[in-house]
Amino acid sequence: MxxxxxxxxxxxxxxxxxxxxxxxxxxxxxxxxxxxxxARPHAKLDPAPVAMSTLLRPGGRLTAETIGRRVTVQGTFDASRQLLVAERLPNVETGGGAVPDSGFWLLTPLRLPEGGTAAVVRGWVRTADDPAVAVPEGQVSVTGRLQPSEPTDFARRRSAPLPPGQVATVSTAVLVNVWRGAGVRDGFVVATAPVPGAAPVRAVDVPAPTEAGGxxxxxxxxxxxxxxxxxxxxxxxxxxxxxxxxxxxxxxxxxxxxxxxxxxxxx
Structure with a gap:
């Protein structure tokens, strides 16, 4: 055999x-x-930046199609109302919480020529006294991505309140109360390019939008x-x-x- x-x-x-x-x-x-x-999520078509006013009208809400879109917005920063978003990493996908190397997002209201205010995350700093905290003056143009309002419980619960000028989340509901009378637009813009006239600051990483696969x-x-x-x-x-x-x-x-x-x- x-x-x-x-x-x-x-x-x-x-x-x-x-x-x-x-x-x-x-x-x-x-x-x-x-x-x-x-079946894994994959990148969606990422169109060129458009004016934020074409996607988000006063009193309107962000939709699934507009979240993550690249936009441009012009206006004047209101330095007196700038906030620091505490205990954040330079990544929008990382939730709030006391983690090593956490710092602050620079959240600055941008007064729009047509009225109202857009919340803009200009970048990330490690300490609250970083020189980049200084707000640029005059008319500016910001290029960034639209992000939805965070839930009010997005960050971890704290045993003690934050110092004045700091917040735990970028929540439209919270900003409406903090920036009273400013006509805050829904969501916020994360700057993806340096803001003209501002001190160098580390950009907050925001990934391109994705869609679920089948x-x-x-x-x-x-x-x-x-x-x-x-x-x-x-x-x-x-x-x-x-x-x-x-x-x-x-x-x-x-x-x-x-x-x-x-x-x-x-x-």
Whole structure:
């Protein structure tokens, strides 16, 4: 049997079968990876910046389509009402809380020419006395991304109140009370480019908008198809090897000498 299994013809069959199994398994795993990747969030189309007034009207609310959009907004900063958002990292996806290297977001109200106020996060500083806290004067143009108002319980609960001039969240509901009479627009703008006339400040990282993916079931079917092909290849290999072994046994039985005439079977 071993001589049959290792005959040149079957050795070639073994090698071809192994190559087919490896190839079909890899192809099936690749299609499975494509299937899994299809469900992960992926980047949305990121249009060029537009004027914030075209996306957010006075008294209007941010929508799912406008959140994360790049915008430009012009106006004059109100230095007397600037706030520091306490215990923040330079990343909008990190919630508030006492963590190592936490600092402050510079939250400055921008008075708009058409009336009302836009909340602008100008950047991040490590300490409250950083020179970048100084607010630039005069007319400025800010380029950034629109972000939704944070829930009032976004930051961790504190055992003691924050010092004057500091807040825990960038909540429109809170800012309406702090900046009374300012006509605060919904949400806030995170500056993604240096504000002209301001001291250098570390930008707050805000990722480009993403959208949820959906499973592409066709790729899962392709993966199953490749693995079925691999199983079929094993079946065919077994079929050919079995036939070869049976044929060898038949040939061996045909080559055996016939018993002598008249001889008893036990002779």
């Amino acid at each position: 071993l001589r049959t299994l290792f005959s040149p013809r079957l050795v070639g069959l073994h090698l071809v079968t192994i190559g087919v199994l490896i190839s079909f398994t890899v192809l099936g795993r690749w299609q499975l990876g494509v299937f899994e990747e299809s 499973f592409n079931w066709r790729n899962l079917a392709y993966a199953a198809q490749w693995w079925i092909f691999a199983a079929f290849a094993v079946f065919m290999w077994f079929h050919f090897v079995r036939d070869a072994v049976r044929g060898r046994k038949r040939d061996a039985a045909g080559d055996a000498p016939a018993p002598a005439l008249g001889a008893s079977p036990g002779a």
